[in-house]
Amino acid sequence: MNDAAHPQPVTGPSTPSVLQARARRVLAHLDAVLPDVDALYRDLHEHPELSGQEARTAAQVAHRLEAEGYAVSRDVGGHGVVGLLRNGDGPTVLLRGDMDALPVEEKTGLPYASRVRTEDGEPVMHACGHDVHTACLVGTAAVLARSRDAWRGTVMVVGQPAEETLQGAKAMLDDGLYSRFGTPDVVLGQHTAPLPVGTFMHREGVTMMGSAHVRLRLFGRGAHGAQPELSVDPVVLGASVVMRLQTIVSRALSPLEAAVVTVGAFQSGTRANVIPDEALLELTVRTEDAAVQERVLAAIERIAKGEAAASGAPRAPQVEVLNRGPVNRNDPELMRRVRDAHAEWFGRDALVPGVLVTASEDFPFFAQGPEHPVPTAYWFMGITPRKAWEEAPGATPQEKMAHVPGPHSGGYAPDREGSLRGGCESLTVAALVCLHAGDASVDH
Numbered sequence: 001m002n003d004a005a006h007p008q009p010v011t012g013p014s015t016p017s018v019l020q021a022r023a024r025r026v027l028a029h030l031d032a033v034l035p036d037v038d039a040l041y042r043d044l045h046e047h048p049e050l051s052g053q054e055a056r057t058a059a060q061v062a063h064r065l066e067a068e069g070y071a072v073s074r075d076v077g078g079h080g081v082v083g084l085l086r087n088g089d090g091p092t093v094l095l096r097g098d099m100d101a102l103p104v105e106e107k108t109g110l111p112y113a114s115r116v117r118t119e120d121g122e123p124v125m126h127a128c129g130h131d132v133h134t135a136c137l138v139g140t141a142a143v144l145a146r147s148r149d150a151w152r153g154t155v156m157v158v159g160q161p162a163e164e165t166l167q168g169a170k171a172m173l174d175d176g177l178y179s180r181f182g183t184p185d186v187v188l189g190q191h192t193a194p195l196p197v198g199t200f201m202h203r204e205g206v207t208m209m210g211s212a213h214v215r216l217r218l219f220g221r222g223a224h225g226a227q228p229e230l231s232v233d234p235v236v237l238g239a240s241v242v243m244r245l246q247t248i249v250s251r252a253l254s255p256l257e258a259a260v261v262t263v264g265a266f267q268s269g270t271r272a273n274v275i276p277d278e279a280l281l282e283l284t285v286r287t288e289d290a291a292v293q294e295r296v297l298a299a300i301e302r303i304a305k306g307e308a309a310a311s312g313a314p315r316a317p318q319v320e321v322l323n324r325g326p327v328n329r330n331d332p333e334l335m336r337r338v339r340d341a342h343a344e345w346f347g348r349d350a351l352v353p354g355v356l357v358t359a360s361e362d363f364p365f366f367a368q369g370p371e372h373p374v375p376t377a378y379w380f381m382g383i384t385p386r387k388a389w390e391e392a393p394g395a396t397p398q399e400k401m402a403h404v405p406g407p408h409s410g411g412y413a414p415d416r417e418g419s420l421r422g423g424c425e426s427l428t429v430a431a432l433v434c435l436h437a438g439d440a441s442v443d444h
Ligand SMILES: [Zn+2]
Pocket: 128, 164, 407, 408
């Protein structure tokens, strides 16, 4: 971490701070860069790729980083791209953008809407705004590369695959991201949100919940539907498990411990007159705290085994934790500095009070340095067109958010110009908070 770039207190637009002056120098290049950022965004939006299949997207990112003078490595942990720009002594700042899309059918009606389908006919859409993240990552990389006299240090640009499956960040780390390219001093990331375009939301400490995906296989004994006495009915067993799982949050946790347990899939049987052999349940678990997650997972296993025993099941259930995403915890000091810098750059009115988001991210894996934790900061950027926001009913942001298209919906359509400009500016300003001032900088 550096100490040369502490943002100054807000002093009003007529007396810009040192950091603002530096940001102005770097972002003076943004107008020249934005047309290509916009072209890249429209191209990515029209050609989305599912998690683990981001070959085309990664190639575009790698090509553009190389053109700006970055030393680029491809295929890091799958289709991950790493671009390094060493620019004198100073901290290493990792800028992360995720690149994958979702199996969602696009319903925005935009001229550059996705019509992509997989070989199985599954629709694919950038319904989580990762195309915005990737385009803004490339734009930020470009303005920093074009203003090397304004900052010192190393910029490590990371195009991450497979965020939606919570696998890509870990895969990149397991493939030697930090051992091959160096452990960064800080990691920065941002995500689109259904807030008004031009607004930003920051939260010190935990900003997103940790998650776990659990699969329960419950074993019964099949029989004729007319002879239940010969069976151990896995449908009834599964139903008991589903109901009992509802007591974890209500009875096993304190009201002050935030958690979600959702049974998103329950599959068993094919015919009315056949009692099946098995039931399969898939659960998602969200918690604000890692220790609470452990307790919830233990409770799930206990309930599944207990209900199976009560049913006289021939075998104990199989309990698999398929993937786990850690809690996304911002370094309070770093987050405060980024938020203050955004307040200065965008104005205090652009900041939305931070709330805990129950969705999850694999971004926090980047905090797991080989020797010590790496401070991370992750914030949300509003992308909802102003008109749509103003027309949405409700008084509070939370009420309005329920009436505008959100992430993972087929109608998620960012205000293009505002989102791309805002996203490039927010990531650049945050990077400058962490990088040292350059020799020819006005920062002295
Ligand atoms: Zn998503």
